[in-house]
Amino acid sequence: MKNKRLKRGFSYIAFAALMTLIIINLNNDNLWSFVGTVFSVFTPFIYGFLIAYILKFPFNFFEKKTFAKIGTKRPKLAVIRHPLAILTTYAAAVAVIVILMLIIVPQMVDSFEKLSTSIPEYVKSFEKALSDSVDWVNSKFGLGVNIDENTYGTLNKIAKYISGGSLTDLLKDFATNLFPFALSTVKNFYTGAYNWIIGIVASVYFLSSKDKLCKQMRKLTNAYLPKKWANKAFEVTELSNKVCGNFIIGRVVDALIIGVLCYLVLVIFRFDYAVLIAVVVGVTNIIPFFGPFLGAIPSAFLLLMVDPKESFWFIIIIIIIQQIDGNIIGPKVIGDRIGISGFWVLFSIIIGGGLFGIAGMILGVPAFVIVYNLLSKNVNKRLKTKSNTPEKEKIGKTTDETILK
Secondary structure (H helix, E strand, O other), rough: HHHHHHHHHHHHHHHHHHHHHHHHOOOOOHHHHHHHHHHHHHHHHHHHHHHHHHHHHHHHHHHHHHHHOOOOOHHHHHHHHHHHHHHHHHHHHHHHHHHHHHHHHHHHHHHHHHHHHHOOOOOOOHHHHHHHHHHHHHHHOOOOOOOOOHHHHHHHHHHHHHHHHOHHHHHHHHHHHHHHHHHHHHHHHHHHHHHHHHHHHHHHHHHHHHHHHHHHHHHHHHOOOOOOOHHHHOOOOOOOOHHHHHHHHHHHHHHHHHHHHHHHHHHHHHOOOOOHHHOOOOOOOOOOOOOHHHHHHHHHHHHHHHHHHHHHHHHHHHHHHHHHHHHHHHHHHHHOOOOOOHHHHHHHHHHHHHHHHHHHHHHHHHHHHHHHHHHHHOOOOOOHHOOOOHHHHHHOOOOOOHHOO
């Protein structure tokens, strides 16, 4: 008993010393450089794990539903069920990506070409609408609002640059600003392409050996962690898999539905840049709470330059679509499995976005749900333990269902 307490004491001391060392060197550039290097090395495997995790849902469907009967009459053929499901999964994923690119990319290119050539005209229309609005406000309310002439000059410069200025100006800009940016872009593209290619290859190994890898991780956990900690690790892993899987797949499907619905409505009412706006709205809708605003604001501004009436009706349409999403589509696709209030959703998005950017805004909610559930169980367990003590009357009538709710 004394040896166990002594070992536990040494463990606490070692952990405290390690945390102290990390805190002392927290502002050390070498530490963050080392962390960044380690993260960059493991980035392809992180991509591979994410790809495999997303594709495991169609993979399980193909293996357990589509090809489940293979090998029932001839057991020797059962061995092809697993590789056949992998091939079908990746073939389906590639087919979906190619089809989306064939449908979306040409129209996106046309939209960008039209936008780049029409920017000067849109800027002039926007200037006129802005000037008319200011004049109306001044005459209606007796205000002396004036717009600085530099505002119009800046807009014209931006429009000229986007639509294509003189060759001399472009070459000067390229020599002073764009050339270093181009080198950085090429480098980032090469790094990103390398990470994604290795990630896709790694995802095949992750997906094909997921059962074996899970068994190996379980063995390592049981071998090196105390039983209590190992059980807690398995609980966290199981909860993370359930929450993240439901949430991420649900958000992707919900975003796809909203993007298609937005496109159909914009096409029916003959809005400009329907494909471009629908893609922006659909992609940003993956982000909870703030996603609709992030997609609607730039789209509304784009339509404002084209036609203020289109911008107004677009805002109305987006509000209606988001109401349909929040009350009908979202609950059907994602369900009510999140189990936290709107305040905690907002809290987790702000904290996650502040720490990790866009990825934090997307994954902040499931991460907070995991912490919330674990903390809720721990609090309920502690209160239940206290309720069995002689000090029961001090606890009151608090029930498990009201904790953290």
